[in-house]
Amino acid sequence: MLLFAIMALLMLPSAAPAFEMSSKRDCAICHVMWLDDFRTDKETLIDWQPGNVLMKDTQGVVSSEDICYSCHDGYVQDSRHLVWKHNSHKTFVKPSRKVNVPKSLPLSNKDELYCGTCHSPHGAGSAPKGGVEGITSFFREKNVDSSLCAMCHRNEARFTLTNGHPLQVPRGRISTASLNLQGSEAADNPNIVCQTCHKVHGAKGKKIVAIENYSSELCTECHRKQKQVLHSKHDLRLTMSESKNLKQQLPAESGPCGACHVPHHAANKKLWARPFAIVNNPSQMCLVCHDHPSNGNIRQVGVYSHPVNVEPLSNSSIPTDLPLFADDATRNPAGRMQCFTCHDVHQWAPEKPVYFADRDVAGDANNSFLRISNSGISTLCVTCHRDNKPVLASDHNLSVTAPDEKNVSGLTPNVSGPCSACHLPHHAVGTRLWAKDRSAGSSFAMQMCTGCHNRGGAAKLKIVGGSDHPIEVKPDLQAITVSTDPTTGDLPLYDSDGNRKADEKIACLTCHEPHRWDPKTTNAGGSYSFENVEGSPADSFLRMANAPSSALCNSCHRDQAQIIGTAHDLNVTAPLEKNLRNQTVRQSGPCGACHVVHNSPGRIRLWVRRAGPADRSDSVVDSLCTSCHSRGNIAEKKIPRIASHPTDRLIINTALFDKRRGFYTPLFDGNGHRVDIGNISCPSCHDSHRWGFLGNAARPVKILQGSGASKFLRTASYKTVCVNCHAEEAPFRYLYFHQPDKRILRPD
Template identity: 25%
Template sequence: MRKSLVVLLTILAVTNTAEAKLKKSMKKECLICHENWLLEAKLKSPKLLTRQSLTATDKLMCLSCHDGSMADDRLTFLGFNHFSHPVDKEVPEDFKIPKGFPLKKGKLYCGTCHTPHTETGSEKKLDYTFMRKPNVNSALCIACHKENSEHGINHPILEDTNNKIKLEVAEKVKNLGGKLTKENEVTCESCHSAHKGKAEKALIERIDNSNLCSVCHMENVNSKEHPNFRNHPIHKKFPKGADVALFKEKKAITKSVECMTCHKVHREENKHLVVIPEKELCILCHTDQKWVNKTKHNIAGNSCKSCHTPHKAKGKNLWSRTIPEEAYDYASIIEAGGRDDILCLSCHYPQSTVNGKEVPDVGTLTHSTGKGVKEKVHLPLPDGKLSCTTCHDPHHSFDKKPKGKFLRKEKLELCYTCHKEEAEVKEGPHGEIDKKKWKKGDCGACHNVHKAKGGYLSRVVYGEISPMEPPVDGFCLACHDPEGMAKHKVKQSVFNEHPVGVDNPTNKLPGKKISCATCHDPHTHKEELLRIPVRNDSKLCLTCHTDQSLDGTPHDVLNNPNVNLSKEEKEKLTKNGKCSACHTPHNPEFKVLWARKPSRGKTIGEKLCFSCHAKGKMAEKALIGEHSHPIGKEVTEKNIKMIENSKLPIINQMTGHPAKKGEIGVFDCGTCHEPHNGADRKRLIRYVVEGDSPLCTSCHTQQSKVIGTDHDMRVVKKNFKNSLGKEVLKDGVCSACHVPHRAEDDLLWAFKVKEITDNRMSNYCLTCHSKEGTAKEKVVTEYYHPKKDVIVKNLDRPGRAGDWPIFTQNGKRVSIGGEIACETCHEPHIWSKWQEKAPRKPVEGNALNSFLRNRDLKGSICVDCHGLDALYRYKLFHTEKVHSEKPSYK
């Protein structure tokens, strides 16, 4: 109806010539386009795309029908005037329009591509109806834009994309208004739509935010919406310093980093259609890394491509190199734990070659990675942990030297960035090591960061050490050796130095096991490189040996007025600490780290203690005297139980230390004395002696039964003093008769022994039991046994009962040829041996309770000679009544 009305009005207005032609041709539809007219009815329509007057062949002539008033037009001309193929545009002189594609006054117009006179197309082929040439597979587009379809310099189309478009991608293209061939090949119309464009260049999607590229190349995209670390990121700002001007010159996208920033779709001769050669492209943005082109990492002149690729990388950081299994194995061996380490190791693993050249590895002993750093350092820490890239910048060295080692800072500065405390080494003795070759304080004097030769990244090779010793000790000994760099400070003693390899008893010093580095910090400038000073107080030693403080003891020689020290020795002790009076950790003179020349002696205790406790020595005011407690006696099966019960140690003569269970030892100074403190710090003894003399009675258990008897002078005579002038109450019950050192006689006798008889044993008793003695109320006046023509025997035999010892004149106990002494019948420590289990109840005048060894004389040596008369003589032995001029034994 609409068309009929138009035809009718047109016929009424045409000239006679036009009317004749119409009648002749009978093509009424021609009048629709070939008439200069304006429909008044259309002026009021809100759907009109233009209100201008129409002239033949003008684009608006086409819009007189295709104005959006019909639904078909709205779908066909979605991007009209904005994103359609340009019209009314002059064709550049160098752009050659093929024959059959007319221009209007040198400009493109709708008729350039379309004509209603063509036989091409029909209503069944709307995709190229009224086109001057069938646009099958974009043939019409290619006719003009032939240069944009040439192979190699343009985005691939047709056969280049055969079997490369996935079905889901093809569906996305069609939904956006793009077209593919029947075989799903890419054509010009896959990206461009002459009348349905939604973006500049008649594109079906925007190109400035990479949306169009992302339709097909989703696997090559890395954006916030589609993250994929194996591709270069897009929608990102240009980095600071990027050469944006060159991108603008190439008419690339410069508002942000997008696909079309680096790539051109048409007429780009560079590989992968990049705007400039790949060797130069990356460094336009990554200006800080451009120095890599002058380094060894510019492999075969491939620049960034030596290691990186922008799309479908083999690993993180757009890594382009395949990481071999050998690299992963190597990373496991060296315990590489940094985030980017495996990238570096993909080349730097043993026996790796690149372009026929062997690549150096970092060795099996190398600086650790994968560990966190507590303090803030101005170095890269991927994921907050150490990595190869923490110290190395793979693109250049700090000094910009082509043959540099890719270090981020000068070597010393780099080490000290993390190891701030170790920087003190510059001021200490280790800062001067081999200074002809190394800089002062150079870590390389001792350490190799890579390809180290020993533990702790040692630069030096050291020999085998004990499995018990930590590796650091071998590190130290490699230099502190007669042939080493520190030969002026070496181990020269044949005796063991401070033990290493044993458990560290404290967490105040480093290491689970004791090593050189437990006490010494090789990087410090402090005296003797000690972690804790020893000057004056030996604080370092006491950190582990907490129970061996000498404070307040006689062995604190610096504060003991009874010790005479020379000025030189005092200065030495002040410098090395209190412990150094006796011990030294290195080059000892004897066992137990003894710092002094040992004295002569049969036991270790004598050799050590007498080196000071001797005339002319430091402790000459504290000598043990001629008569002192015996030492050197081996522990036998007979007395091992006594020692075990006493809990006093026997001393292992091989080590000088208390014997462990199963070891052989002897009684020695260290059995009773703890030279560092002890229960009695003034006497340095293991148990106190006050009261019941627990130190003595812990071994002498039988003799402890003197407590509470008439020989317990604490009970009998208060304020009783022994020969040293000390009160028995304070020095213990045993001190009434005995002292361990500086005794007056044998048996550690505390008093001077009177020469009353010619038998020493009897004289011990008679010294007190005499008119001027302590026991003058119990004086013995007759105290000898005839010796002339008499041989006394004390032999074990069947039927004999009790213990009846006999003694030589000097007090030695024998079995035959001895004499009867007081101690033959009396045991001075036990009131009555046969009553020893019963409580003591002395009966005055009852001699049988006076410390007698036996209740009667059965089997005794008395009966051997005297028969039954022995009983009478035994009871009255100490009085004159039993004596006569005629010897009784005759």
């Protein structure tokens, strides 16, 4: 049996020639010039072309498009709807300088791209993830994650260096079904690759994108939230139809997304498609349109606008839904504030995501591409400016106290929000983003308060302008001390434009914080419903409470603060005594027992007590002392026997004494102003705020009698102007002026 089998095998014809013939015939399906039938002297249907027709180092027409079409016309597989319909990758053109074709992807004998540059039945081609089923793709190289594309389009593949659309990142919400519907060649790939958007054969859009993109259909297939920009004021097809992007395309050509973004070779990492000249200023992406006077029909930000490209006051003050940005315009929690910190440029109204405003509709605090609506209680403003949120629960919330008041934009507080009654983020009329009309005359620093606090203003019931604390004057830093730190000072100074600056002038805002009614509380409730609440020295928008301790006054007037704890501190000696405003000392503070900051009823020194008797018309300053040191008043037990200096002895106070030195003796005219020639009055010798001249220590209250170094005397007895007339008797006449029996110099 075994022998029979061997003999049978030997009788079979040789298999080698049969295999050779079969292989040759299979290859000849494409390599038609290999067929022996062409080796004849007869004419054939296909012209005999033994030389190099298309592909380098080859024979015949094997790599011509006709050979491909001979099978893909439906005879083997119908690929006409893929390859020969719509748009395909360019062929029979020389590669541009923008691509780098490797040697493994050959060009034609004319150095042009052709089908065989990417395809070959002899190549290592595979399916997108390298499966064996991919051999039918006939790729020359494997095409895992569009790696074949990246071999030539290297710049686009290196998107981080060339500002291109990110690759190899999760594709997000776009579904496989959606990609299949648009004919994507990477529908099953979970990441973004070249073929997610581009289709080498049968692409319906230009640049071989899978679908037409004239209305940014391809972009919005993934970026669905940004789709809301279509038909809004940021759809430049409607508002800037003649403007061109970096590729010199009109919005109608590029699509609404392409007017501002391009997928490859953009101006920055946000795929920016418009001019971007200023380095490290991402807000330029907005300002290129909104801060350009030539764009007359586009809303401009104006001269005074909210600062951008600046660091927030503190990172903790910025919530995550108001993002910060790095220099390359990417989100970064440690970045800076930009236009798009507050604005979502793709959505007109934050609470109406599908609402599209007509191009001629003016924006307001409810829309204007804001990330958060700013009407009602100015939610957007107070989200960052939390320290100013207490204004909502105060009389400075004009939606309660002056609901009909309008800002320069013609908007009432209920429409603009309480913050925008006084401040506008864009098109303000001055520093501090001021939103109310300015007038000539007084400085802007003053007008920020007097703009309402005047006879015809929103705060006409709370006006000043009678006898008030001086403003718009530089403080005498030798006499008083104020904080001059322009950023952190408790009592700041201001220039005429309302900017905090060291060594500048006192303004209303030096003592007042207009956003906080009570300095002791951080109450920021939005349910405030009161109106015109009567204030006191403990609140009234003061930067620090001035009662019961007069801390605000003492912060500047530190020499006068030495009154605390002395007999002139009525908190100690007469706590139930009331001033002309019917306030006890505890209610007014020690300083407020005698002085009031606004609308003083007295002639001088902001006096708020009833003036006392005086011996002569030019002794108005004496009446301040006798308001207490007179019969029937709280210091009637301290009425001197002799109270006034002779009036026919004018004192000349310029020859020997310098007012900058501590022992200067001040003289006063009938209006209480200091002069160099005049009569002696009570405050010439007495400093009512300081018990003793030897030091700043306060006099213990239990000590009722003063010594030669106290009694509120201004200086030592031998350093007074008395020596001009009284020579060696001057110390006695000075110390015992009110006790004539002790004035005489006695011999030893």
